[in-house]
Amino acid sequence: MPLEATAPLAKPGRAAAYLDWLQMLTGAFLILFMWGHLLMVSSVLFGRGAMNGIAGFLETTGLAQLGGPVIAVAFLLHFVLAARKIPFTSKEQRTAVGHAKMLHHTDTWLWIVQVVSAMVILVLGSIHMWTVLTDLYVGVPGSELGINAETSAARVQKWPWTLLYIVLLPLAELHVSIGFYRIGVKWGVIKRKGRKKAKLIEYIMAGAFLLIGTATLIRFLLMDVN
Amino acid sequence: MQTIFTDGLCIGAGLAGERAALEMAEAGFEVICLSLVPARRSHSVAAQGGMQAALGNCAMGEGDCPDVHFEDTVKGSDWGCDQEVARTFVDTAPVEMRRLAHWGVPWNRVVPGPKTYYKGGKAFEKVEAEEKSGLINARAFGGTAKWRTCFASDGTGHAVLYTMDNRAAQLGVTVVDRTEAIALIHDGENCLGAIVRCLRTGELVTYLARATMIATGGFGRIYRNSTNAVINDGGGCIIAQDTGLVPLGNMEAVQFHPTGIVPSDILVTEGCRGDGGTLLDKDQQRFMHEYEPEKAELASRDVVSRWMTHHMRQGKGVQSPYGEHLWLDIRHLGEEHIRTKLREVDEICQSFLGVDPVDSLIAVRPTQHYSMGGVRTDGTGAAYGLKGLFSAGEACCWDMHGFNRLGGNSLAETVVAGGIVGKTMAEFLAGCEVSFPTATIRDIEKREQERMDGLLSNVGGDGEDAFQVREAMFDVLDYAAGIYRNGTDLERGVAELQEIHQRSLNVSLKSNGLGANPEIALALKLPGMVRLALSVTYGALMRTESRGSHTREDHPERNDRDWLNRTLAYWKPGAELPLLEYEPASPSMAIPPGDRGYGGGKIISADEPKPSE
Amino acid sequence: MARTLRFHVFRYNPQDPASTPHMDAYVLDETESMTLYIALTRIREEQDPSLMFDFCCRAGVCGSCAMVINGRPGLGCHTKTADLPERITLLPLPFFKLVGDLGVDTGTWFREMYTRVESWIHTEKQFDPASEEERMDNETAEQIYELDRCIECGCCVAACGTARMREDFLGAAGLNRLARFMIDPRDQRSDKEYFDVVGNDQGIFGCMGLLACEDVCPKHLPLQDQLGYMRRKMAMNALTRILPWKK
Ligand SMILES: Cc1cc2nc3c(=O)[nH]c(=O)nc-3n(C[C@H](O)[C@H](O)[C@H](O)COP(=O)(O)OP(=O)(O)OC[C@H]3O[C@@H](n4cnc5c(N)ncnc54)[C@H](O)[C@@H]3O)c2cc1C
Ligand code: HEM
Ligand code: HEM
Numbered sequence A: 001m002p003l004e005a006t007a008p009l010a011k012p013g014r015a016a017a018y019l020d021w022l023q024m025l026t027g028a029f030l031i032l033f034m035w036g037h038l039l040m041v042s043s044v045l046f047g048r049g050a051m052n053g054i055a056g057f058l059e060t061t062g063l064a065q066l067g068g069p070v071i072a073v074a075f076l077l078h079f080v081l082a083a084r085k086i087p088f089t090s091k092e093q094r095t096a097v098g099h100a101k102m103l104h105h106t107d108t109w110l111w112i113v114q115v116v117s118a119m120v121i122l123v124l125g126s127i128h129m130w131t132v133l134t135d136l137y138v139g140v141p142g143s144e145l146g147i148n149a150e151t152s153a154a155r156v157q158k159w160p161w162t163l164l165y166i167v168l169l170p171l172a173e174l175h176v177s178i179g180f181y182r183i184g185v186k187w188g189v190i191k192r193k194g195r196k197k198a199k200l201i202e203y204i205m206a207g208a209f210l211l212i213g214t215a216t217l218i219r220f221l222l223m224d225v226n
Numbered sequence B: 001m002q003t004i005f006t007d008g009l010c011i012g013a014g015l016a017g018e019r020a021a022l023e024m025a026e027a028g029f030e031v032i033c034l035s036l037v038p039a040r041r042s043h044s045v046a047a048q049g050g051m052q053a054a055l056g057n058c059a060m061g062e063g064d065c066p067d068v069h070f071e072d073t074v075k076g077s078d079w080g081c082d083q084e085v086a087r088t089f090v091d092t093a094p095v096e097m098r099r100l101a102h103w104g105v106p107w108n109r110v111v112p113g114p115k116t117y118y119k120g121g122k123a124f125e126k127v128e129a130e131e132k133s134g135l136i137n138a139r140a141f142g143g144t145a146k147w148r149t150c151f152a153s154d155g156t157g158h159a160v161l162y163t164m165d166n167r168a169a170q171l172g173v174t175v176v177d178r179t180e181a182i183a184l185i186h187d188g189e190n191c192l193g194a195i196v197r198c199l200r201t202g203e204l205v206t207y208l209a210r211a212t213m214i215a216t217g218g219f220g221r222i223y224r225n226s227t228n229a230v231i232n233d234g235g236g237c238i239i240a241q242d243t244g245l246v247p248l249g250n251m252e253a254v255q256f257h258p259t260g261i262v263p264s265d266i267l268v269t270e271g272c273r274g275d276g277g278t279l280l281d282k283d284q285q286r287f288m289h290e291y292e293p294e295k296a297e298l299a300s301r302d303v304v305s306r307w308m309t310h311h312m313r314q315g316k317g318v319q320s321p322y323g324e325h326l327w328l329d330i331r332h333l334g335e336e337h338i339r340t341k342l343r344e345v346d347e348i349c350q351s352f353l354g355v356d357p358v359d360s361l362i363a364v365r366p367t368q369h370y371s372m373g374g375v376r377t378d379g380t381g382a383a384y385g386l387k388g389l390f391s392a393g394e395a396c397c398w399d400m401h402g403f404n405r406l407g408g409n410s411l412a413e414t415v416v417a418g419g420i421v422g423k424t425m426a427e428f429l430a431g432c433e434v435s436f437p438t439a440t441i442r443d444i445e446k447r448e449q450e451r452m453d454g455l456l457s458n459v460g461g462d463g464e465d466a467f468q469v470r471e472a473m474f475d476v477l478d479y480a481a482g483i484y485r486n487g488t489d490l491e492r493g494v495a496e497l498q499e500i501h502q503r504s505l506n507v508s509l510k511s512n513g514l515g516a517n518p519e520i521a522l523a524l525k526l527p528g529m530v531r532l533a534l535s536v537t538y539g540a541l542m543r544t545e546s547r548g549s550h551t552r553e554d555h556p557e558r559n560d561r562d563w564l565n566r567t568l569a570y571w572k573p574g575a576e577l578p579l580l581e582y583e584p585a586s587p588s589m590a591i592p593p594g595d596r597g598y599g600g601g602k603i604i605s606a607d608e609p610k611p612s613e
Numbered sequence C: 001m002a003r004t005l006r007f008h009v010f011r012y013n014p015q016d017p018a019s020t021p022h023m024d025a026y027v028l029d030e031t032e033s034m035t036l037y038i039a040l041t042r043i044r045e046e047q048d049p050s051l052m053f054d055f056c057c058r059a060g061v062c063g064s065c066a067m068v069i070n071g072r073p074g075l076g077c078h079t080k081t082a083d084l085p086e087r088i089t090l091l092p093l094p095f096f097k098l099v100g101d102l103g104v105d106t107g108t109w110f111r112e113m114y115t116r117v118e119s120w121i122h123t124e125k126q127f128d129p130a131s132e133e134e135r136m137d138n139e140t141a142e143q144i145y146e147l148d149r150c151i152e153c154g155c156c157v158a159a160c161g162t163a164r165m166r167e168d169f170l171g172a173a174g175l176n177r178l179a180r181f182m183i184d185p186r187d188q189r190s191d192k193e194y195f196d197v198v199g200n201d202q203g204i205f206g207c208m209g210l211l212a213c214e215d216v217c218p219k220h221l222p223l224q225d226q227l228g229y230m231r232r233k234m235a236m237n238a239l240t241r242i243l244p245w246k247k
């Protein structure tokens, strides 16, 4: 007698495994980039010279010209891969949110935060990268080509670009920290025993980066651009 | 009505039912198992202790062999068992344990070297032999001369049932869950299948089979307080007895456990008392030492249960919203001992009672635990009275337990008997042709449909409330057919149950009875349950002796002269009482009746002359 | 003690054309050591005989009685009212097909699951009744038992966001079941064969690490650790198979 089958047997194949590897690797790569990126940008806290020095180094060695597109590709690839797990239909979204509401379970909420932040990052991050990489003129007279503290400060100060950063910063930090924790959980690096501690580290990390980022933003905002 | 044909039909998908189904499936027959719940939720899953088989691998089981196991079993049964069946059982059990290992049961294994173990609260040492390393291990259980109980941590029943159901899935045995057999189909000579009610839709379905088996487990839930699952209400025994042709054996033989917790009646192990736990009454005073000065709380299961009941009858019970109970006190054993050595007890108290046994008392009372009686079969598992009907497991009276089963023997029985009966059924299937007389089948279908429609068409009528009738039955069994029995109460009980039987036939539903409605399920089963209760009570009234778990205050002696026999309870159509017949307990006596060595009591030997009238 | 409890219970009988999904309220005096099993049974017997729910062992070992208790999937028999507020909301487990009120059909799903993961020992060896059992290390036996303890209650699946969004997800219970056979030396399946069962988005790569399974499992199975282990093992398996000499 046949069972009330609900699921056909999935066809054997290795694609899912490779895609999962890629998702994790692009994620991990982006995390490393984001940490580096934040630290480099925040160098402005030590003065324009510090930031300009680093930027100059990256520009002259060609790392920036090479890195930019690589990051952009990784960013898009990561999006395409992660999109397999994102609830796009409104039915799925309702299920996901309704489920999280019913369950009042932190890790499930964290995932919702990750998905929502991802969509915002996708849009705002793309815009941001575009502006930075093309040295888009944002109305600062006399600004030079390439990344430097003045241009950045000008960009940050210019409304509504300011808003972009205010939104992007916390969401990016959340997404990154949660992503970091989640890679640990999914790949079994964080075990049952270490979970509490890992989560604490995740929160501390998010908080620390948010703090540094905010300080940097304020520094940019207060910087005299001319 | 939908009709389904199959070779073999197992009513019940617990260990006994599935084990038998596997034999038939391996022999190439199509088998369907029916079950009230998904197979893996059958009550076999709840057995934690283990199952007995004389493998003799562990140090404390050294020198064990089927002969020793046989002796323990016969003594345990108080000579009420069929000794030929017991013999087959003890010889086959070791092979079945190994077969289960082959199928995937994660039995605990022997680890060589010295080990500490506890007995009566004291530590002892034993040394496991190097050459036994990795073989199936065993633990101690009450009433056995050797450590013989094979186990898988604290979930033997779970591990074995899951393995069995895995195997069933592998061999393509179909298990139809949420179904309830409500009548057997027979032509007066052959059993032809069953009428089955779907517990999702409430509809009736006809299953026609060349061989039918009853493996529906115990019927403990005719009692108010039972360690059995709430689904164990004797459906299989009811439909067998309802044929009027198939007798139920030894229904008065019902086992009680001294320490079921209140209110959920979950069992807590005897280990508590073994390790020094005491029983207290409402004044928080010990009492067991007054009744049993030597052994006190350490006396055997039935003895402790009896004195507990007696003490509560003296007005010493603690009153609670769930009825009377006593206290189990293990506080003095200390936190460390409780959290480690008695971990299971600790967990049960915390999760189900919300009390911490380290500083609180545990509410307990004697609780129905096991039904030795059931569908009477011969040694091959063929039921008396109908061809093509078979039975195994707790639902059955194959009869290796007699009047008292040993802990660990019943789980082993399910697989041993399941295997044997499955083989019998496969042979029967290979050699039989059955014709299905449609008129007979239609009559039975119609009768059952009308019974159900009768209830559905009278919703809100002025008949009896099913739950209240059941309460009335509980009350009677509590005072008449509990641990202590006496002629006066039993007589009153039988009379009251007869009235209750009439009431049970006149139930009207308060709810609409559609789909998975629980009220109609109870209403359909209730008259049969009362008939089981009557079979227990009437059988107990007639049996004027005390044997095993059957204790008559007015006949305290075991009477081998008049009662070395088995009760067979028939229910003839339209009757108001069961028809009792008797047969010899055993066709042969490899071990002649003697003293059990525990439990005490006087014995009237078989040769003693009858008092002249 | 002596609180008055208010139960808000989901009601719907799919077999009754007049029935629509709604919540019913019942009021009950709390008694000592009351569990949801005691409470619901009393409601059925004293107030509403039509109330459908599933209890079987009522001792936390059979997995029948999973339901959503104030938002969280859990076992009804294993939940004491003393641990809950006075207002108790009970819903049937989501994800599974509703049988009626609080009763859901976990049986069909689990049967489907174990035919999918072929939840049995795969071996060429024949059983020989005459010979001694094959030896096994006790530690291995205990490890297997540790994963075998799942009671198929369905809490982990109902709590899993992934399962809620994709019906064909095997769930933590299914993945754990396969892990149980992977560590069993009696099962002769190769890693590739295991991979073919779970190496996809219906299996281990569908899991997003939400860990609700881990947090609701009433038997505290080590689901988090098993899922992590399984992902690593399966992912490595796919990786090594890129190498031409590993085919
Ligand atoms: C708490 C507890 C602990 C125990 N511990 C031990 C122990 O440690 N060792 C030991 O040896 N024994 C133990 N026992 C006894 C032992 O567990 C049982 O005797 C044994 O499991 C019975 O198995 P079974 O296959 O006969 O029935 P069950 O496992 O009860 O299965 C009965 C099956 O029949 C089905 N069914 C019932 N009625 C119908 C119907 N009308 N229509 C269709 N299907 C139906 C049920 O759904 C179920 O599938 C214990 C018992 C209890 C209560
Ligand atoms: C700099 C930017 C980003 C970083 C550093 C980053 C980092 C990460 C990391 C580390 C993970 C966990 C990976 C895993 O679970 O395997 C992750 C998951 C995810 N990311 Fe990103 N991400 C970024 C941008 C984006 C964008 C633009 C999107 C999509 C619009 C996105 C969508 C997701 C989603 C949906 C997940 C969850 C996937 C899952 O749980 O399986 N991310 N991200
Ligand atoms: C190659 C890619 C990138 C480059 C070169 C780059 C460069 C910069 C620079 C120069 C700034 C300073 C402000 C400015 O000039 O606008 C900045 C700030 C910022 N960037 Fe990027 N960025 C890149 C990618 C990203 C991505 C992918 C994200 C997030 C998803 C991101 C998030 C931010 C945020 C949040 C700030 C504000 C930081 C703060 O104030 O602390 N950037 N970035």
Ligand code: SF4
Binding pocket: C149, C150, C151, C152, C153, C154, C155, C156, C157, C172, C173, C176, C216, C217, C218, C219, C220, C221, C223
């Ligand atoms: S893994 Fe835990 S939650 Fe999931 S079905 Fe098994 S016991 Fe229930």
Ligand code: F3S
Binding pocket: C159, C160, C161, C162, C163, C171, C172, C206, C207, C208, C209, C210, C211, C212, C213, C214, C227
């Ligand atoms: S909740 Fe679901 S997503 Fe994975 S970690 Fe548990 S199975």
Ligand code: FES
Binding pocket: C054, C055, C056, C057, C058, C059, C060, C061, C062, C063, C064, C065, C066, C075, C076, C077, C078
């Ligand atoms: S009734 Fe068995 S687990 Fe709750």
